[in-house]
Amino acid sequence: MAELPLPDLDPTSDRAVFRQIADHIRTAIEQGVLAEGDKVPSEARLMQHYGVARMTIRNALQVLQGEGLTVAEHGRGVFVRSHPPVRRLASDRFARRHREQGKAAFIAETEGAGGKPSVDSIAITEERASADVAERLGLSAEDQVIRRSRRYLINGQPVETAVSYIPAEIARGTRIEQPDSGPGGIYARLEELGHRLDHFVEEIRSRMPLRDEVRALKLAPGVPVFHLVRTAYDTDGRAVEVCDTVMSSDAYVLSYELPAR
């Protein structure tokens, strides 16, 4: 292994030693001296190079990990994080013309990009709407909803979890209650049930993942998530579905087209 050239510490600087070390390694990553997947020198080597205690090195590495620049692998080393291929979500991905191909949006897109899509952890229940969902769907607190939750994977890697809520009044007894909602997905079913879709509203937040989300999406440390809530409206102006999704932020770019009118 070629030796990574790292500067020495600046003893006159009032910047904390561990920050200086983090700066050195960050610079090496930013300048490409350390490329994606490369191994950062081991804690022992860094201790030796800088002549500092292990805790100091670990603090420095912790900073970088918190910035999402590196990941530590137990027993192997610390590596520059590699970024997965990015999925671009266009604002027309739910357009009817796509749905009429008979495939759900996720499947069609992923195959189009050469990936192998899959869906797991499908669970369907009927329950009382939460306050937030009830408000978005224009329901009262006693109303029941069908809850469809699932997880999307590309080439076996989880990238997104989604939970849909549909008023039970609409979906009860239909294929929407089945794990396989049929060709075109639940939006196709809703249209067959007479709810011609008019528009969607998407609300996007970004935050650090909860513990469950780290597990479900196998997120690396320092990776935030998109939290996207989509509400579907039919041509009568009625909200017919709310979909609450959490996406690994480094697997996605969201793209929207807005009219200037």
Next chain:
Amino acid sequence: MAELPLPDLDPTSDRAVFRQIADHIRTAIEQGVLAEGDKVPSEARLMQHYGVARMTIRNALQVLQGEGLTVAEHGRGVFVRSHPPVRRLASDRFARRHREQGKAAFIAETEGAGGKPSVDSIAITEERASADVAERLGLSAEDQVIRRSRRYLINGQPVETAVSYIPAEIARGTRIEQPDSGPGGIYARLEELGHRLDHFVEEIRSRMPLRDEVRALKLAPGVPVFHLVRTAYDTDGRAVEVCDTVMSSDAYVLSYELPAR
């Protein structure tokens, strides 16, 4: 100060001690036992309560800080993070009808929500387009652009930095080169110059902030940013502006309306 009730450690668990401690405090926050702004017990108190070393406590607190749940203040203590009021960015915020009021989008929105908007760090230069900007604007590598950078603040708190790029061929010698671009902002100027705006495309990413961004936006640890790149197209289909903005993710919710057509 009322004493925070925290469970004891489970010595039979194989979960690391510092994680168990982080779990306890996280639970207290999630259940509202610790509210926003509340002080987490000091490191010394936690050491005493759990009978562990200080490093173990600090590890636990580090976990929570990385999750964006707490902030440490030197000399004061560790506090449950409070969230700033959220700005909702609607997808029609650049609609012409708003622009015709004579105010830039940011000013109008913020005043509407009762906040005091301000803009600083305005800098305008003319330079060669970067590869990325050139591609978005449909320019070649030698073409010049006007670069307008600024920072937006609400009640003195920075919330967003923005850099606009306009082809020099369009903007040179116009008010777009002036720090005060006039009523309605640069979009109004572009329309006066004959570039009637047709639509925008916004690309949204989320990631952890760079060091400069932490400083410019005074970001708390564990807060990701939205990175939004908007391209404006005129009715001839020509890209006339690219705006690259970085926003504190906990100050914003982005909202878009998409047609189902």
Next chain:
DNA sequence: CGGCGGTACACGTATGTACGAGTTGAGGAG
């Protein structure tokens, strides 16, 4: 030649100690 185990190496967890530096409030000096 193939599997098994040992060993070196990597990071993970935890203890203990020491000193620095920012904040706060009580108490004394003026």
Next chain:
DNA sequence: CTCCTCAACTCGTACATACGTGTACCGCCG
């Protein structure tokens, strides 16, 4: 009463040490 000082408390940084646990590799043994 006011102002200042100082002590106490807080988190920040850094040292040294020990043992646990996962990974990779190589050589021995069957």
